[in-house]
Amino acid sequence: MATISIEYSNPLATQKDLAWGVESINRTSPECDQVASSLLEEMAAATGLPSFVWIPCRRYWKSETSLPTWLTLSPAMVDRFLYANGSTLVDLGPSIRFLGFPVTLPTGEVAILGSVAREGAANAPAEWILAATDAGWSQAELTQFVDSLLCIPRPTLDRLCALAGRHFSSMRTVDRLDDELQQLTSQIEYTFEEISLLHSLTQRLQLSRSPLELANHCLARLHSLIPASGNAIWMQVDHDRHHFSVEGHLPLDEFQLARLTSRFEEHDWSRPLVKNNLAKTLLGADFPGLQNFILVPIGEAPFRRGWIVSCNLSDDKEYGSVEASLLGSIGTILGTHLRNIELYREHQSLVISFVRSLVQTLDAKDPYTRGHSERVALIARRLGQELRLPADDLEDIYMSSMLHDIGKIGVDDRILRKPDQLTPEEFRAIQQHPMIGYRILKQLKNLQHILPGVRSHHEAFNGKGYPDCLKGEEIPLMARIIAVADSYDAMCSDRPYRKGMPLERLEEIFRRGSGLQWDPNVIDAYFAAREDISEICRAYSPTGTDLLAELPIETMARRFL
Known part of the structure; x- marks a missing residue:
């Protein structure tokens, strides 16, 4: 009834x-x-x-x-x-x-x-x-x-x-309780949607996620929570690039939004700015079509990186604390994400500077091998591409190759620069450099993932390499790839005591050593990419572009954090 x-x-x-x-x-x-x-x-x-x-x-x-x-x-x-x-x-x-x-x-x-x-x-x-x-x-x-x-x-x-x-x-009591229940149900549904949005946002806070991706995700979800005529996010993505995303109809363009924010420079931005009933006010006259709005910053001063604005709530409703709280939370999360990216870039710069300094230190000890590490890195990355490895692994290979000989810092300069044949004792000293490099780098948490290539790049596929006499697939794939790239550059490059080996002779050695010295799959990858590798070495210049510094931030973020 x-x-x-x-x-x-x-x-x-x-x-x-x-x-x-x-x-x-x-x-x-x-x-x-x-x-x-x-x-x-x-x-x-x-x-x-x-x-x-x-x-x-x-x-x-x-x-x-x-x-x-x-x-x-x-x-x-x-x-x-x-x-x-x-x-x-x-x-x-x-x-x-x-x-x-x-x-x-x-x-x-x-x-x-x-x-x-x-x-x-x-x-x-x-x-x-x-x-x-x-x-x-x-x-x-x-x-x-x-x-x-x-x-x-x-x-x-x-x-x-x-x-x-x-x-x-x-x-009457039952009806009142039913009304209260319906209101409570609506509040719970809204709260669930709000929590769902904030949860999905926090789940996307990896540094590999673009801030624009997060902004667009927020705008796509906001309309179900705040049924406004328009919602928008303006963000300073980096020093010389910004982005303006709009969902719905916004009665403000980018320039007008800047004018609006400038009107409230003295506002306490620890709290969202909420303005209702603007139809017959000076502010409403200056911004035609603007009936009410909420404006919240993305990030806190001095690290403010943008604004979130919601305009003209539907059904002539007024903005209140619920909408202000939600937008404030989103602004805080986006601001934190942008600040984390900035901090990571600073951290990335320090790591790259450290790696560059180590490589330059090695070049200063052994000037005859200058550029060897970076050429090995480029060749190894190309071999990894041929083996269909994912982008993350390719950058690990690149970084490990850059530092694969860093242990030579601990080897006597006279041995490194000796133009004559090494004695057995001197050769044993040289053989220590993988372990020296490993011990240097293992103290650095951000470089743990590249240690297998540094330690094992002189292992042989038949188990007769050093320092651990690993055999076959016991050798990390990273190290097996670097071993081929290292051998290629070492045999092709001129040394004080010899000229670089002709390519035909080098490839004959690769064929005979496949399955003995080197992984057959990696050797096959070399022959599939041999023209690209030859061009890499021909075009390489030690004074050219710093490829390490050009690694994408998304890739670097996945690797170092």
């Missing part, structure tokens, strides 16, 4: 609203009939008596049974129900009883909901006689109608009146 949210009316508040004799244009609207029918069902179920609804300001009458339309309540009777302020019995003549009470309809109008009964034998009251006569009823019809009313003793009617009152009071 349908229920209607009703409230007992305050007689002092509603009395002045009753416009007697003034008929409403909408007196018989379908909505009115629907509400009245629902009330009648509830009243009939509660009392078991013929029931009616009377809306005085509409002059609207509806009955659940065949109660005549002339039975409408007079203003005096309505007053008695109103001032009773609850369920009550109103006597009409010596035997006719009206049971009822006022209710406030969802439209805000006051209605009287009631039932009619008699107590013992009854004659028609004088006002009924007049009303029935005006309606064309005969005396017999009126007598028959009065006799058809249920005869109920007064004590029973009193108890029925009290029960009906409690029933509708309970119904």
